[in-house]
Amino acid sequence: MLLRRAIAHIVATRINGTNVVERISSNVRMFSNVTTSELKNDSNLDKPEFPGSKSQFTTELKFLDPTTYDTIPTFRVLDKSGQHVSESYADQLDLNLALRFYKEMIKLNQMDAILYEAQRQGRISFYMTSYGEEATHFGPAAALKDDDLVFGQYREPGVLMWRGFTIEQFVNQCFGNIFDTGKGRQMPIHYGSRELNYMTIKSTLTSQMLHAVGSAYAFRMKGKDQVTLCYFGDGAASEGDAHAAFNFASVLNCPVIFLCRNNGYAISTPVHEQYQGDGIAARGPALGIPTIRVDGNDVFACYFAVQEARKICMMEGRPVLIEAMTYRIGHHSTSDDSSAYRSVDEIRTYGEKEHPRNRIELLLRRNNMFDEQEHKKYKEDIRKEIINVVFQQEKHNKPAIKELFTDVYDQMSRIQEEQFQELNEHLKTYRKHYPKNFKDF
Structure with missing residues (x-):
C-alpha cells in the first residue's frame, strides 16, 4: 500500500525541466525510510496486487491439472x-412455437434434400446440408429480435428461413441467376x-467472428x-481469429453472442x-465471458x-459464449464422403436417436398436437x-458479365473499364467455350 502511495505521489508530481531525477530520488528516499514494522502492519501486503490477475498467495507448489476439474454441464429442456426434464421450464414450453419449429425443420430438410440432388445432377456446383443441426438454427432465431444482426459460418440457413427468406431466394442464390441478390x-x-x-x-473461415465483434462494439x-449473434464451429475455434475475437469482445464489453x-x-x-x-x-x-x-x-x-x-x-x-453440442448427420459438403x-x-x-426434429415431434405427440395426415401432406x-x-x-440467365466489375467503387474506374473491354473482346473471340446463359455482355 505504501509503495502504491509513493508511486502515486511520483505520478501526481508535475515533472518538468532538469529536476526530474531529483524528484524521483526524493520519492524513493521517502519509501526507503518505511520501517519493517510498518510494512508488516499493512494488511493488503498479503494479497497479490499484480495488474495481470486476481488471485491469492499460496505456499503450496501445485500445478492445476485440467483432468481434476468438473466438466461444464450441458443444459437441456427436453x-x-x-x-x-425440468419443471422450471414446463410452463414455458410454447406448443405453438414447437409446431412452427417442426414445420420449419421439415421445410429445411426438404430443401436440403432437393438442392443436394440438384448438385449431384450438375444443376448447381456445390451444396451443404444441415441435417442434425436444425435446432441450433431455429431456437436461436426465435429468441432474437428481428433487428439483431446475425453472422453465420455456412451451415445456418434456418436462421434466414425463420426470418422470412423465401425458397426462391435460396434457390436463386444457389443458381447464381439474375435474381440472386449477390449477383452470382x-x-x-x-x-x-x-x-x-x-x-x-x-x-474465409472464422473471419466472421472478428466482424461480429466489431458490429457489436458499434451497437x-x-x-x-x-446484439450480434455469431456462429462458428468446433474447427473454427482452433483458428487464431477466434481467440482474438473472444478477447476483444470481453475486454471491450461487446454485446455479442458467440454460438x-x-x-x-x-x-x-x-x-x-x-x-x-x-x-x-x-x-x-x-x-471473462459468461x-x-x-x-x-x-431446440428449446x-x-x-x-x-x-x-x-x-x-x-x-x-459477451456470452454458448457451446451447442450436436452432430452433423450429413456429409460436410457435396465435396465430402x-x-x-x-x-x-x-x-x-445419431439420425434415429438424436435428430432434433424427432424430439419436437414426440413433444407434439405427447400433447395431442401432431396430426399424421396433416404433416404428411405438408411435407409433400x-x-x-x-x-x-x-x-x-x-x-433464368446468369447476371451480366459487367457485374464482375460493378459495386467495387461508386463508379467503375478507368482501369476497370479497360479490363471490362478486354474481357468483352476475349468473349467475342472465344464465346463458344463459355456458357450461353449470360444475360448479356
Whole structure:
C-alpha cells in the first residue's frame, strides 16, 4: 500500500525541466525510510496486487491439472423422448412455437434434400446440408429480435428461413441467376440479406467472428438495443481469429453472442484430434465471458439459452459464449464422403436417436398436437413447391458479365473499364467455350 502511495505521489508530481531525477530520488528516499514494522502492519501486503490477475498467495507448489476439474454441464429442456426434464421450464414450453419449429425443420430438410440432388445432377456446383443441426438454427432465431444482426459460418440457413427468406431466394442464390441478390458472385450457400439483418457468408473461415465483434462494439458505442449473434464451429475455434475475437469482445464489453456448433467433426477431423480439455465452453471463463453448454439437439434449450444470453448482453453489457453440442448427420459438403472417416452405424444412430426434429415431434405427440395426415401432406406440398421453384429458377440467365466489375467503387474506374473491354473482346473471340446463359455482355 505504501509503495502504491509513493508511486502515486511520483505520478501526481508535475515533472518538468532538469529536476526530474531529483524528484524521483526524493520519492524513493521517502519509501526507503518505511520501517519493517510498518510494512508488516499493512494488511493488503498479503494479497497479490499484480495488474495481470486476481488471485491469492499460496505456499503450496501445485500445478492445476485440467483432468481434476468438473466438466461444464450441458443444459437441456427436453430429453430424447420429447419429455421435459425440468419443471422450471414446463410452463414455458410454447406448443405453438414447437409446431412452427417442426414445420420449419421439415421445410429445411426438404430443401436440403432437393438442392443436394440438384448438385449431384450438375444443376448447381456445390451444396451443404444441415441435417442434425436444425435446432441450433431455429431456437436461436426465435429468441432474437428481428433487428439483431446475425453472422453465420455456412451451415445456418434456418436462421434466414425463420426470418422470412423465401425458397426462391435460396434457390436463386444457389443458381447464381439474375435474381440472386449477390449477383452470382458467390458460390452456392453463401446467402445474405441486408433486409433480414443476416450478413453474407464468407468462405474465409472464422473471419466472421472478428466482424461480429466489431458490429457489436458499434451497437454499444451508439447505444443501440441490438446484439450480434455469431456462429462458428468446433474447427473454427482452433483458428487464431477466434481467440482474438473472444478477447476483444470481453475486454471491450461487446454485446455479442458467440454460438459454437460443436457437431463432432471439423470436416474430417474429429473433436478428440481438434482440442484437449473440456471443449470450447471451457475457454469462455478463462477470458471473462459468461458461458453455457447446451444440448444442441434440443431446440428449446437453444431457444432459452440465447434468450437469456441476449439479456446478459443488453443488461450487463457483456459477451456470452454458448457451446451447442450436436452432430452433423450429413456429409460436410457435396465435396465430402464422410464414410471415409466415420462409420455408417454412427451416422444412423445419431439420425434415429438424436435428430432434433424427432424430439419436437414426440413433444407434439405427447400433447395431442401432431396430426399424421396433416404433416404428411405438408411435407409433400413443401417438396413439390421446392422442386417447382428449382425448375423455374434454373431457367433464368446468369447476371451480366459487367457485374464482375460493378459495386467495387461508386463508379467503375478507368482501369476497370479497360479490363471490362478486354474481357468483352476475349468473349467475342472465344464465346463458344463459355456458357450461353449470360444475360448479356
